[in-house]
Amino acid sequence: MKLAPYLLLFLVILSGCESLVTEVPNAELPSTESKLVVQCFISPQTTRINVTVSESVPLFGESDAQGNVIDNATVKISDGTREIIIPYDPASLLYTIDKPPFQIVPNGRYTLTVTDGKRTATGTCTVPQNQALIKSYEIDTVYNHDYPGDTAVKVKMTWGDIPGQANYYRVRASMYVEYTIARGTTLENLTRQRVRNRFSFDWDDTIGRNNFQSDVNLDGETFDSPSGYVSMPTTAVYDFGNGNKFVVRPNWKILSISFFVLNTDEAYYKYHRSLELRGNGENPFAEPTIIYNNIAGGLGCFAAYNSSVLVYQP
Missing domain, CATH: 2.60.40 (Immunoglobulin-like)
Structure with missing residues (x-):
């Protein structure tokens, strides 16, 4: 019986909340x-x-x-x-x-x-009208921070600002890689095949730099890109049970890395x-x-x- 006053109070509050909701007719909505x-x-x-x-x-x-x-x-x-x-x-x-x-x-x-x-x-x-001049670049291999034990390729670049005008830049980079993959669906027909693919670098902007930059108050200066990363292909293991495994090691090979600076x-x-x-x-x-x-x-x-x-x- 002591719960009755609290129940009554709850119902009063609930009814008050419902009264705050106002339905607007469709005719009154902005077109x-x-x-x-x-x-x-x-x-x-x-x-x-x-x-x-x-x-x-x-x-x-x-x-x-x-x-x-x-x-x-x-x-x-x-x-x-x-x-x-x-x-x-x-x-x-x-x-x-x-x-x-x-x-x-x-x-x-x-x-x-x-x-x-x-x-x-x-x-x-x-x-x-003009293109920015890429001055230098860095290429390194690092442990993949997203997938420990795997390898990533890290790149950076610098370029010179086009002086005497307002400029807006975007940096890009891509890597052409040859590596081994598996072809097939069963242990009997699985084979290893060399393929080539192009991978785009993802940019790390957590240190303050961005892949989009402008030369406001930096006319004629040298610009630095953020670090870019690509995760390399990893070893694949196909387990068919009873000790039957098919292992494919990528044995990747970098064919080229292209650095781009877009003057936008x-x-x-x-x-x-x-x-x-x-x-x-x-x-x-x-x-x-x-x-x-x-x-x-x-x-x-x-x-x-x-x-x-x-x-x-x-």
Whole structure:
């Protein structure tokens, strides 16, 4: 019987909480419309132009299983004199063209137009004129900090800032490796085969450096990249029981390592940095980040970069 007053108090509090919930009729919700979402990055060093076209999800709408990809748009790119239509490729879900009739050139200005008949989105960009000079690089093998006992390749690089102008950079690196894998599914038909694959380095930005950097207050200085890592192929053991094992040691061999410094336009830098900041959910006190947009009539980014490359071959 002594529980009755507490039960009554709980019911009063519960009813008070329910009264705080207000249902808003659909007619009073703010009206929002989906927009075309466009993403395209061009460079003199790439022969293929890829454009992704989708549509945003309205505030109170739902996305479909295809991620709202638009496959019936008309996508055009112009250099100010000539204009080409970029066809849709259903296999890649991209609007793509290899070796377009006109080249992407340094200091060239380009316009991208996307329309689906009822909406039109446009973007313009200018390709940076200069390439950054890669000054030095470091290559080392270390124990993999994610998988103790395994080996990782570690790289770093430095490059010189292009003086007298605002610059935005992104670093990349990739490694071409030959190694041994297993082919087959049973102990009787398993064989060893040598293959070649390219691996991209992941950058460690925990020490303060980032793979995106700008030369604000650093004009003409030498820049350092963060450390990049690639985990090397490891030994695979196929255990069929009763002591029947098939062991494949990768015996990997580095064929080449390519270092890239992308001199990007401001839009490329701001767009990718905003994506990085938006994806950093580890800090619960971080303020929400707005994704950078330079697409008129839509969302997304049309930007350019001019890349320099240095290739190491053992």
